[in-house]
Amino acid sequence: GPCFTQLLIEILIKKPQVYYSMDVVNNLDAVDETSFQAKSFFESAPLLKDADSISGKLTKFILQNSSLSGSEGPRRVVCVTSGGTTVPLEQRCVRYIDNFSSGHRGATSTEYFLKSGYSVIFLYRRGTCQPYCRSLPDDPLLECFKLASDSSIQVQESHAEAVKSAISGHHDAVSRGYLLKLPFTTIFEYLQILRLIATSMKILGPSALFYLAAAVSDFYVPWESMAVHKIQSASGPLDMRLAQVPKMLSVLRKEWAPTAFCVSFKLETDTEILLEKAGAALKKYKMHAVVANELSTRKEVVILVTESEKKLVYRENNQSDVESPLIKLLVEKHSTYIRDLNA
Ligand code: 9Z3
Numbered sequence: 001g002p003c004f005t006q007l008l009i010e011i012l013i014k015k016p017q018v019y020y021s022m023d024v025v026n027n028l029d030a031v032d033e034t035s036f037q038a039k040s041f042f043e044s045a046p047l048l049k050d051a052d053s054i055s056g057k058l059t060k061f062i063l064q065n066s067s068l069s070g071s072e073g074p075r076r077v078v079c080v081t082s083g084g085t086t087v088p089l090e091q092r093c094v095r096y097i098d099n100f101s102s103g104h105r106g107a108t109s110t111e112y113f114l115k116s117g118y119s120v121i122f123l124y125r126r127g128t129c130q131p132y133c134r135s136l137p138d139d140p141l142l143e144c145f146k147l148a149s150d151s152s153i154q155v156q157e158s159h160a161e162a163v164k165s166a167i168s169g170h171h172d173a174v175s176r177g178y179l180l181k182l183p184f185t186t187i188f189e190y191l192q193i194l195r196l197i198a199t200s201m202k203i204l205g206p207s208a209l210f211y212l213a214a215a216v217s218d219f220y221v222p223w224e225s226m227a228v229h230k231i232q233s234a235s236g237p238l239d240m241r242l243a244q245v246p247k248m249l250s251v252l253r254k255e256w257a258p259t260a261f262c263v264s265f266k267l268e269t270d271t272e273i274l275l276e277k278a279g280a281a282l283k284k285y286k287m288h289a290v291v292a293n294e295l296s297t298r299k300e301v302v303i304l305v306t307e308s309e310k311k312l313v314y315r316e317n318n319q320s321d322v323e324s325p326l327i328k329l330l331v332e333k334h335s336t337y338i339r340d341l342n343a
Contacts, residue, residue, distance in 0.1 A: 143156070206342075
């Protein structure tokens, strides 16, 4: 009778459907909201030019370096990010919002990591400070060289040492395959390349390190809601609403490279809130260390915040770099991390 049919339908069709949809609901609950936001950020971002060429370079670099050995175990690889990301306001971009960073921290740190036996993937903002070029003048080509009477090119005596050490330091690192440089400009490029780097570094496990010194935009204009052409001033004052950039640090830790050692930076101009913010970032994004710095004193002192301590790190004198003791400490912490994971 109809009663039996109904029962059968309920058991065979409805019930499994109920179970099925409950499964889906549970999965939806389990998947973190940030993960969704990240996914939609990438889906709506403008396509990364040269994605294939970047992936190719990364695969080659990581394959080569992962087969090398360092002083304790496999050679370590660090991804250093450097410089600020831009947020375009128009798809055919005339105007953009920028984040302050000269790239000095990233470039200097790269040199110290190389010195410590790491290979470095240097993800940097186009036009910012480069490793080994810190002691060169602003216009190196014009200021460091001169044309001799036989029209050969000569180095100015005053810059000879700086030029020599720049060329040899850079050549050593690149020719041995220890340094890979990848440029970005926009927040879209930065996050897409960072994801490529992180997912290709996943196979390195705990010998991978992320040192995220880039100044990354917190707010952006989603591509689909962005004006295509130059915004016209004749239309009067400009009102715009910026969306929040998803917190990719979480995604990096949870999905892209879950066993890598992760160091992020916290920049504030108000020292009162700096340590509190750094501590919050450490917990929230499950970082292994957060380097807290204040804008005006960032070259003299940083505070290395970890679960167990807050350590002041100073540069020794005005000729030295705060990155020297900082990288030394981080390398030690990274060693401990690898040992503990292997134990
Ligand atoms: C930093 O805090 C860097 O140390 C600096 C370095 C950008 C201050 P320079 O390039 O300066 O040597 O001129 N980077 C992180 C800045 C940042 O935006 N951090 C975010 C935040 O604080 C987290 S990813 O919220």
